[in-house]
Amino acid sequence: MTKSGEFSFIAKLARDLAAPGASLSLGDDGAVITQKDMHGKGALVAVADMAQAGVHALSDVSAADLARKALRMNLSDLAAMGAVPAYYLQTISWPHDHDAAAQDDLVRGLAQDQKAFGIALIGGDTIAGPGPLCVSITALGWANEGITRRHGMQVGDDVWLSGTTGDGFLGLQVAEGQLDFLPADAQAVLARHYHFPEPRVRLGPLLAPHVNAMIDISDGVLADAGHLCADADSGLVLCPDAMPLSDAARLWVQGQEDEYAARLSLMGGGDDYELLFTAPVEKRKTIKQLACDAQTPVTRIGTACEGVGLFIRDAAGQVVGVNAAGFTHF
Ligand SMILES: [Mg+2]
Missing domain, CATH: 3.30.1330.10 (PurM-like, N-terminal domain)
Known part of the structure; x- marks a missing residue:
């Protein structure tokens, strides 16, 4: 220049x-x-x-x-x-x-x-x-209403996720021309999420006074949930079946041989830019109201549990440990 x-x-x-x-x-x-x-x-x-x-x-x-x-x-x-x-x-x-x-x-x-x-x-x-x-x-x-941090999760907390999961991960594959079998409108939704994620700027500050721990999902739900666990005295159990999916991602999941494994792979993909947070059970009504005020959907995807580390409920309903590596730059 x-x-x-x-x-x-x-x-x-x-x-x-x-x-x-x-x-x-x-x-x-x-x-x-x-x-x-x-x-x-x-x-x-x-x-x-x-x-x-x-x-x-x-x-x-x-x-x-x-x-x-x-x-x-x-x-x-x-x-x-x-x-x-x-x-x-x-x-x-x-x-x-x-x-x-x-x-x-x-x-x-x-x-x-x-x-x-x-x-x-x-x-x-x-x-x-x-x-x-x-x-x-x-x-x-x-x-102005207090800050939220990664540590602070308490045993018994609900684990919540804003928006949907896996759209950015699938959007990258669309951008690379790998998901041509999906309808054009589904591809467009996914690609848009990859190029222009929607930061939850309204929801985050509203939640601040009510949640015990919060992180944004950039490297994958599993990896970033792992960060919450690393900074807490409790573990987390996530339910792949409860993960919120966009219509486009659901179409992709339904096209996979093993739907459970497909959901799990979406939890391992990056570029969601959603909020993962934990809050006491008695805050459920408040959180749903705040999500409504922020016009941002939220879903309960798990629970903070006794123990250390990250767990998932597998396809047979058993709680098992999970590798939470996610995306790393090096
Ligand atoms: Mg972050």
Whole structure:
């Protein structure tokens, strides 16, 4: 990127994406968040996530789509902490051969997501290099009703999951052309979930005062449930038969030889960006009401139990241990 190209890109960001006030119009060396922004209460939660072409998306992904996915990954982490989105910083490494149209698309795409999720840009950095397109985002949010953490699960807690499971995992396979046997509309639903996950920004903060532990599902239900167990004195039993599936995922499951094994494989796949949380049994009514308020479905998928580690109820109804490796980068 030439120097002038870099500054014209920053000007586009400042014009369409910069937060009024805190960003200082992206014209200074840093952003400023004052006590006034915090409304005098709560805590500031900071999260960071990076998305790279070929790792978090296909290698020919557009900058706009990759940036939106990176932003949504961050928003999902904020939701898991019970925080309401406020600001983000974005660092982007463009390939040398990108053009101005790609910049315009990125600004347009992020403007759409900023509006949808109530967040605005306050800074970052932009470079061009020989490597793949890469977008790193640091997002900030306000936790006014308390924060939620991975530890804190209690024996007897219900285990809940927002939305559906496995759509992102199947969406990647659609994007790679592996599920052509599914109807076109089912493929479109799955691919959309993979490219543009729906962070649960409304539900997370509403749940914060009522749940004992919460995490967002990025590496697979089994892997992330395993993280809740690792930080608790109790174990978890999950019921594959209870996992909520989209109509598209259900179609896929019904087409598999072993439906139980198919459900289990969806629990091992990444890119859900749903919330997994545990809460006392007496909170059931409250949680259902909050889910209704947030217009986000929630499903009970298991129970926190005595013992250590992650278990599932197998096809014969027996409780058995499960390998919770999930996706890891290395
Ligand atoms: Mg996370």
